[in-house]
Amino acid sequence: MKAVGIVVEYNPFHNGHAYQVEQAKKETGADVVICVMSGNFLQRGEPAIVSKWTRAEMALAGGCDLVFELPFSFATSQADIFAKGAISILEATLCQYLSFGSEQGNIQPFLSTYHGLQKHEIEYNQLLKHYSKEGYSYPKAASLAFQQLQLAIDEEIVDLTKPNNILGFQYIKAIKQQNAKMEPTTIARKNAEFHDEDFNASTIASATSIRKKIFSQEQNIEETFKYMPRTSYDALHSYYKKYGVLHHWERYWPMLQYRLLSSSPAQLREIYEVEEGIEFRLIEASKTSTSFQSFMEAVKTKRYTWTRIQRICLYILIHVSKQSMSHIEEAEYLRLLGMSSKGRVYLNQHKGEFKLPLISKVSEKNRESLALDLKATRIYALAANSPQQQQLLKLDFSQPPIIYDKR
Amino acid sequence: MKAVGIVVEYNPFHNGHAYQVEQAKKETGADVVICVMSGNFLQRGEPAIVSKWTRAEMALAGGCDLVFELPFSFATSQADIFAKGAISILEATLCQYLSFGSEQGNIQPFLSTYHGLQKHEIEYNQLLKHYSKEGYSYPKAASLAFQQLQLAIDEEIVDLTKPNNILGFQYIKAIKQQNAKMEPTTIARKNAEFHDEDFNASTIASATSIRKKIFSQEQNIEETFKYMPRTSYDALHSYYKKYGVLHHWERYWPMLQYRLLSSSPAQLREIYEVEEGIEFRLIEASKTSTSFQSFMEAVKTKRYTWTRIQRICLYILIHVSKQSMSHIEEAEYLRLLGMSSKGRVYLNQHKGEFKLPLISKVSEKNRESLALDLKATRIYALAANSPQQQQLLKLDFSQPPIIYDKR
Numbered sequence: 001m002k003a004v005g006i007v008v009e010y011n012p013f014h015n016g017h018a019y020q021v022e023q024a025k026k027e028t029g030a031d032v033v034i035c036v037m038s039g040n041f042l043q044r045g046e047p048a049i050v051s052k053w054t055r056a057e058m059a060l061a062g063g064c065d066l067v068f069e070l071p072f073s074f075a076t077s078q079a080d081i082f083a084k085g086a087i088s089i090l091e092a093t094l095c096q097y098l099s100f101g102s103e104q105g106n107i108q109p110f111l112s113t114y115h116g117l118q119k120h121e122i123e124y125n126q127l128l129k130h131y132s133k134e135g136y137s138y139p140k141a142a143s144l145a146f147q148q149l150q151l152a153i154d155e156e157i158v159d160l161t162k163p164n165n166i167l168g169f170q171y172i173k174a175i176k177q178q179n180a181k182m183e184p185t186t187i188a189r190k191n192a193e194f195h196d197e198d199f200n201a202s203t204i205a206s207a208t209s210i211r212k213k214i215f216s217q218e219q220n221i222e223e224t225f226k227y228m229p230r231t232s233y234d235a236l237h238s239y240y241k242k243y244g245v246l247h248h249w250e251r252y253w254p255m256l257q258y259r260l261l262s263s264s265p266a267q268l269r270e271i272y273e274v275e276e277g278i279e280f281r282l283i284e285a286s287k288t289s290t291s292f293q294s295f296m297e298a299v300k301t302k303r304y305t306w307t308r309i310q311r312i313c314l315y316i317l318i319h320v321s322k323q324s325m326s327h328i329e330e331a332e333y334l335r336l337l338g339m340s341s342k343g344r345v346y347l348n349q350h351k352g353e354f355k356l357p358l359i360s361k362v363s364e365k366n367r368e369s370l371a372l373d374l375k376a377t378r379i380y381a382l383a384a385n386s387p388q389q390q391q392l393l394k395l396d397f398s399q400p401p402i403i404y405d406k407r
Numbered sequence: 408m409k410a411v412g413i414v415v416e417y418n419p420f421h422n423g424h425a426y427q428v429e430q431a432k433k434e435t436g437a438d439v440v441i442c443v444m445s446g447n448f449l450q451r452g453e454p455a456i457v458s459k460w461t462r463a464e465m466a467l468a469g470g471c472d473l474v475f476e477l478p479f480s481f482a483t484s485q486a487d488i489f490a491k492g493a494i495s496i497l498e499a500t501l502c503q504y505l506s507f508g509s510e511q512g513n514i515q516p517f518l519s520t521y522h523g524l525q526k527h528e529i530e531y532n533q534l535l536k537h538y539s540k541e542g543y544s545y546p547k548a549a550s551l552a553f554q555q556l557q558l559a560i561d562e563e564i565v566d567l568t569k570p571n572n573i574l575g576f577q578y579i580k581a582i583k584q585q586n587a588k589m590e591p592t593t594i595a596r597k598n599a600e601f602h603d604e605d606f607n608a609s610t611i612a613s614a615t616s617i618r619k620k621i622f623s624q625e626q627n628i629e630e631t632f633k634y635m636p637r638t639s640y641d642a643l644h645s646y647y648k649k650y651g652v653l654h655h656w657e658r659y660w661p662m663l664q665y666r667l668l669s670s671s672p673a674q675l676r677e678i679y680e681v682e683e684g685i686e687f688r689l690i691e692a693s694k695t696s697t698s699f700q701s702f703m704e705a706v707k708t709k710r711y712t713w714t715r716i717q718r719i720c721l722y723i724l725i726h727v728s729k730q731s732m733s734h735i736e737e738a739e740y741l742r743l744l745g746m747s748s749k750g751r752v753y754l755n756q757h758k759g760e761f762k763l764p765l766i767s768k769v770s771e772k773n774r775e776s777l778a779l780d781l782k783a784t785r786i787y788a789l790a791a792n793s794p795q796q797q798q799l800l801k802l803d804f805s806q807p808p809i810i811y812d813k814r
Contacts, residue, residue, distance in 0.1 A: 254661065254662070254789070255661070255662070255665045257789065258662045258665065258666075258786065258789055259665075259669075261782070261785040261786060261789065261800075262666075262724075262725065262726045262782060262785070262786055263726070264778075287785070287797070287800050287801070288797060288800075290793035290794060290796075290797065291793075317669075318669065319669045319670070371671075375668075375669060378668040378669070378694070379665065379668060379669055382661070382664065382665055382668065386697035386698075387697060389697075390694070390695060390697065393668075393694050393695075394694070
């Protein structure tokens with residue numbers, strides 16, 4: 001059986017995602033789709049709207065066959081670490097292909113970009129340092145360095161000043177660096193201009209705009225109906241009904257504020273990514289802010305992107321020390337969240353060859369390596385009120401991998 | 408001018424307290440009453456119902472002339488440390504008398520108890536160790552050791568198995584150990600059997616029972632009217648009106664729970680008083696408890712008194728390390744919370760001779776030594792909702808000592 005791997009957040013799973021899953025299979029001729037999905041917290045440093053279990057369910061209903069959790073340490077990190085973790089999991093599960101979405105849908109420019117930058121590495125790093133010193137944020141400095149450098153590369157390359165291209169580029173880089181055997185491919189993203197019988201402008205919306213709709217109008221889930229597969233919409237609805245909450249940062253604001261107001265600057269400096277004196281800004285802003293939104297606005301500067309600050313806040317909330325995040329290169333386990341019947345067949349055929357230990361249940365043996373994921377889940381649960389909170393709290397222990405065979 | 412010192416919590420100030428202030432002055436012939444009062448958190452490891460500023464106001468309206476804050480490190484500690492801090496402040500402000508409440512109202516038995524125990528110190532410590540080893544809580548073991556020992560002492564002594572006598576005894580001990588010059592005296596406590604024109608059974612109730620009334624019936628403050636001086640009642644009422652909250656542990660439960668669920672056992676062991684593996688019990692109970700009350704009930708064992716656990720919870724909430732609480736012997740500053748016009752005269756006459764630095768305003772210079780008190784205030788404020796929370800948060804900086812001259 002041949003597998004294609006995809007890297008996803010599904011926050012939540014929508015029609016655009018369903019299209020990607022379908023295309024990934026069609027274009028590669030793979031039998032199964034393996035997805036590595038962020039857990040309860042995401043790459044932009046924010047909580048997922050519903051738990052990883054419900055999002056795994058959406059993924060399976062939407063055409064995925066195996067869902068593995070991207071551990072917290074990768075899932076919430078900047079693009080290069082995120083990509084390293086994801087690729088190492090897909091490689092460990094023997095994916096023959098990696099498929100990711102991009103604007104142009106052509107893999108060659110991504111490969112050329114990688115080789116071009118490899119060739120001009122020293123020059124690139126010098127430029128990056130130069131722009132960083134001038135006070136630009138890391139993404140901005142990287143983008144400026146790239147802009148200057150791209151003139152020196154002959155071939156068609158991708159524009160790394162566009163955030164959408166950065167992850168694709170990092171996947172290629174991780175594949176090369178890890179000597180992974182999978183072949184990378186890319187699918188042109190659906191957007192509002194794209195016309196298709198099932199997926200047209202009126203049914204495609206980004207996850208961001210879906211969440212915006214949900215959170216702007218007092219959790220008006222109904223409004224998002226047409227942008228999601230029915231299964232996804234139902235899962236979102238029943239999560240809200242069951243746990244009484246859809247997760248977003250404001251729910252965690254009292255905890256973040258409490259943490260900031262009970263920590264000294266020195267204690268905050270022990271937290272991953274807290275540096276350059278931002279700890280003082282964070283503490284001061286926490287005294288006067290009345291919401292997460294107003295807090296973020298008070299902290300924001302030219303030097304720090306919104307995402308970077310949000311990620312720092314997440315590390316403070318989860319209490320992730322610099323020490324615990326050192327040496328992150330590749331994943332160390334495969335946490336299985338769910339499978340379709342076809343996924344199950346793949347698993348049974350191949351798990352003997354998997355290059356990392358498979359975890360389908362938390363036990364004394366694996367508890368230590370899962371520690372950070374388990375902690376993240378505990379804190380994620382605190383957004384709900386009792387008694388639903390207690391149900392969410394034990395989910396990592398009580399929930400077996402989801403088995404989906406309704407297709 | 409002669410001063411009598413009293414040690415108080417005023418949680419809240421009630422008719423029994425007003426009687427004590429009056430008697431302390433009358434019996435010692437002092438011109439002013441200096442009180443050293445716990446800040447926002449109290450000796451039983453709980454938040455004060457209203458902030459230290461409002462309680463200082465109650466104290467001044469109730470007859471006190473100077474109110475100093477007993478720093479957090481003393482105010483929330485066990486009886487011996489609590490007493491050491493309080494006595495050192497009263498001594499530093501040149502009190503000629505200490506007056507405290509007791510059942511029998513006679514100082515001699517307290518002095519005899521101190522001398523008796525001094526004489527039999529080794530024996531007492533052996534007995535204490537013996538009972539502790541048998542698994543009794545510290546207070547219980549101390550009480551059993553005392554019971555056995557008291558037979559060996561000829562004179563009339565106080566019954567240290569009664570919690571009410573323990574503090575009085577510790578005051579005497581602190582006076583002797585610190586070589587303090589003040590003379591200790593004691594006043595018989597008012598209780599329901601005591602008859603008096605102004606203070607009779609129907610107007611005397613303990614602070615505990617007053618808080619019970621307030622918190623049991625959806626914050627029914629009206630019910631407590633007859634047990635408090637009008638000034639006290641009004642202050643309580645206007646605090647609630649202004650900040651929308653009367654403080655109690657349940658308000659801090661989400662923060663405590665979050666702290667427990669984001670800490671490892673090793674991190675909890677760094678907290679003052681966390682020992683003997685109680686960290687594991689605390690973490691486990693925090694996963695299943697839906698309120699502070701149910702959490703406490705889940706943690707409680709024969710070995711730990713309710714107060715001891717509550718105090719541990721407070722140290723975890725405020726994030727007080729073992730290191731920061733080592734070497735607590737005597738107070739290092741006099742934080743002035745308020746004064747009457749007579750108190751002001753006393754201050755002006757005597758402050759030159761005060762044995763500790765007087766702080767009436769937080770400044771860069773004293774910020775470091777006040778750090779723990781300031782942190783406690785920040786977290787205390789989080790019980791209120793925004794925007795009142797922000798007002799409470801800055802109170803330690805914006806509020807000058809209260810000046811009361813309505814008498």
